[in-house]
Amino acid sequence: MNKYVHAHEQKRAELLRNRARMLIACPDQPGIVAAVSRFLFEQGANIVQSDQHSMDPEGGMFFIRVEFDLERLDERVDALRAAFAEVANAFRMDWQLFRASEAKKLAIFVSKEDHCLLELLWQWQAGDLAADIAMVISNHTDMQETVKSFGIPFYHVPVTADTKAEAERRQLELTLGKVDTIILARYMQIVSPKFLEHFPNRIINIHHSFLPAFVGGKPYAQAYNRGVKIIGATAHYVTEELDGGPIIEQDVQRVNHKATIEDLKRIGRHIERIVLARAVSWHLEDRIIVRHNKTVVFD
């Protein structure tokens, strides 16, 4: 980390030391916003940003993201959580409180293609991704040197049809309790339901098509054959259904008849890395609530 980034990080850390974020989901009813905001006011907190979303005013769900500053947050965060539990119970809230200064710990899973991994490492180095990248795990060694040059631990966990269960055991051993979130940065392997159980809504995949178009393998070849005029990429949380999890972000780019499959791959690489990086940053900043296989993104 060079000096420039270092100073930048320091200033950021200072700014974020007293900042917290809450994500709340509960059945809609009058008084939710009033209760939450009164609670925060009485604690002495200052609301910096607050977003709500009501799925349906009569009998639906209500979602809140609130970002606030509170003096001496580090000393007071446990008491704050305890005190809020009362409000939460009254409204049957699912809720989480995060400190902005506690960067989430990431493991990035990667195969041979480097573009998504490099984009994440690069944005991280530029100070644009507020994460602690704890490790990169790959079934190949191609990325080893690159990853090490960023000062990040690299683990080679080979995967074959025969050794898949063993490989996942090794991956769990490396990640369980050590990382919060796993990013599949073009990992190209299907993760088992058993593995998923350990990271519910905490594994983000980038699929190289505009889902639900072109599920499964070789989406650029599928897109070429169908003759679409726009291609895309989709970042989503991984669930048991292949390419069927809650969509976080999508983007697209116009193509024409001149584009070969190779061109689509090249153009697609740029979309993939932008879309994945955006989804990861929203996850890191606690902007996403998952509900019924869909996401609310407070961006």
Place this chain on the structure above:
Amino acid sequence: MNKYVHAHEQKRAELLRNRARMLIACPDQPGIVAAVSRFLFEQGANIVQSDQHSMDPEGGMFFIRVEFDLERLDERVDALRAAFAEVANAFRMDWQLFRASEAKKLAIFVSKEDHCLLELLWQWQAGDLAADIAMVISNHTDMQETVKSFGIPFYHVPVTADTKAEAERRQLELTLGKVDTIILARYMQIVSPKFLEHFPNRIINIHHSFLPAFVGGKPYAQAYNRGVKIIGATAHYVTEELDGGPIIEQDVQRVNHKATIEDLKRIGRHIERIVLARAVSWHLEDRIIVRHNKTVVFD
């Protein structure tokens, strides 16, 4: 208005009868959201949507838009306003409370080009613009029949260099106290400061360029000569500075070297009408706060 639209409108009206919207701007300090939401809760209101924006947590401005439902709003709205004045005073708020069921009254000013006018009339007829289009005023008669076919009054107010002051007097006579907002839908005439005084931040213009590029006349010719690769349009509130008022919305489209000035105009027409219609709908739904020649748009 055909039966389909009529049924649609009825359902909408019913839904909106008890809905209100508040726009608030005040100096930032702790407790604003808490005070507003507690007030609404105590009145028995249910918050449907709420957005905030803080320009700067230390000493800046705080902006709120809150949309809520309140039973028997029509009977209670005056008391509600009176009661809120106390909260507002305590926080030195600039604030407005609108009833969603009271459609804003519009006058559309137009010259010879019909595309922006037609888009507004068409969206209005489709039930997408919740306005009461009170009149169309034009310095030409080209649009007269079209406007009348929509059942909207049309006034011809000719403008020449000599008769400009007289024309504005006539326009004021037609609009003052009768319309809330004026839309310049390619009106192509400069409105005098004296006229503007009567409608502060309530006159919306569409400029056919991506401002601040290509201020003034013939922006498509300017764009052609500069060889830009993207053209755009800008909707803004009109102020004394030509094309310098607070920007509400902008959009763009890619063009290439094949495009003639005529092509740019044709492509631009589609951008203009979309951008203007979007800006008008945000204004009608009380989603815009103006501050220091910039807009906060809670979309």
Place this chain on the structure above:
Amino acid sequence: MNKYVHAHEQKRAELLRNRARMLIACPDQPGIVAAVSRFLFEQGANIVQSDQHSMDPEGGMFFIRVEFDLERLDERVDALRAAFAEVANAFRMDWQLFRASEAKKLAIFVSKEDHCLLELLWQWQAGDLAADIAMVISNHTDMQETVKSFGIPFYHVPVTADTKAEAERRQLELTLGKVDTIILARYMQIVSPKFLEHFPNRIINIHHSFLPAFVGGKPYAQAYNRGVKIIGATAHYVTEELDGGPIIEQDVQRVNHKATIEDLKRIGRHIERIVLARAVSWHLEDRIIVRHNKTVVFD
């Protein structure tokens, strides 16, 4: 047609009187462009625009669109066609020669939704669609008055499960030999293979999704349920496979978790009409070659 449009049309007609367009597809081999351009040069034609596309330099297909001006085209077009047949035979070309001044005759099929129809009528009236709109056919009467106000014949051909074959007979009677191209502007009925036979690659449909995502009915509800972050529309030539024909044009717009199904429909309407109008204008200007269920669009 008002005076403004009339003058516009006259100038356009004059410009286009001597303009012709050729669309050519043939197996790739050296000398194709040379042969075509030499032929045109020797005839005294001036090439205004010329585009080529080679699917694969070794053994693929070659596609050409060439637009040229030739003095006294009306007198000479038959001789020109006869003379070109020799070149065409030598290279085994599929080819067509169109005169720009001969506007294609369109039938627009429509159901109850008006937005796509209105966009086409409007662009046509503005001089942006160089077509002869010969008739509008609908299974309902909702659009009758609107269509007549544009001076275009309207035919009501009701369709029920029982009368479908009879309805198609009536539609064929109206269109066969009288129109070149049929536009399904949200017609919402499946056209039988027997009907399609009469208009190969000459029926354009607008599907209200980003194909191949959300084939079939209620695509906005499908999109809502899947939680996509971008919605789109697709214009394609109709083939026997439902929503499976060659794609001409697609476009998209970003949406978020706030959008209801009604919002998606409203946003989608704007995408649909733009996409359909663009596809129709390319078809009218002979810019599209269909090959293997894909399109080459020389835009």
Place this chain on the structure above:
Amino acid sequence: MNKYVHAHEQKRAELLRNRARMLIACPDQPGIVAAVSRFLFEQGANIVQSDQHSMDPEGGMFFIRVEFDLERLDERVDALRAAFAEVANAFRMDWQLFRASEAKKLAIFVSKEDHCLLELLWQWQAGDLAADIAMVISNHTDMQETVKSFGIPFYHVPVTADTKAEAERRQLELTLGKVDTIILARYMQIVSPKFLEHFPNRIINIHHSFLPAFVGGKPYAQAYNRGVKIIGATAHYVTEELDGGPIIEQDVQRVNHKATIEDLKRIGRHIERIVLARAVSWHLEDRIIVRHNKTVVFD
């Protein structure tokens, strides 16, 4: 360069060995395309891609880009050039013939910001930029290690108000006769007219705004203060007029009132690097003709 890239490069080199590209500009008249394509046919060349653009059929300019394959191009290229000179003289053509296998030699000028430099290096390493990056020159040493890790020579040429002339002499010494094109990848220094003379239309700059909006310094601060709803970046050839040279490519991204100047810079970085990389790749593939301070881009 790793093995993967190496194999990729070899295949590409093979494919391109016999490929040539011509760029032609001449006064419009009948027979230009015929003459060029007959010449190539008689030489035994096969046209792979051909694009034309006529500025105005009566008395304007005509532009051609033609890409063709010719057996044993290396042995025959000099004879080809000599033979074409006759055709060129007859039509008063400005023309250039490039071999696709001869990668252009680049110097990249950079200051302290790394994002544009990194994007170019990365795309180059991925095989997406067919260039020979001969050197990176910087007025600071921040990028030295990064550049060296790619195996590219790095030269530190400090620039102060006093030493500017001396610095340019040193830059010329390093680049003259050694590089074809200079990329200003956020170099942040104004290049003197005297320096420009040596590289006419061969210096590409990235400006961090949507030109002609926000010429000069601190464009993101300017954009923030004007309250625009879309920001952009522009790649252009450098001329004596500050930020006034022929525009090659532009792109934009939507922003809203929440964005701080820091946010605009961060979002803008992604636009800048994409736009610059696209412009550079078009330049490398001989897709750009400059005329009257505008570009024709045959993409």
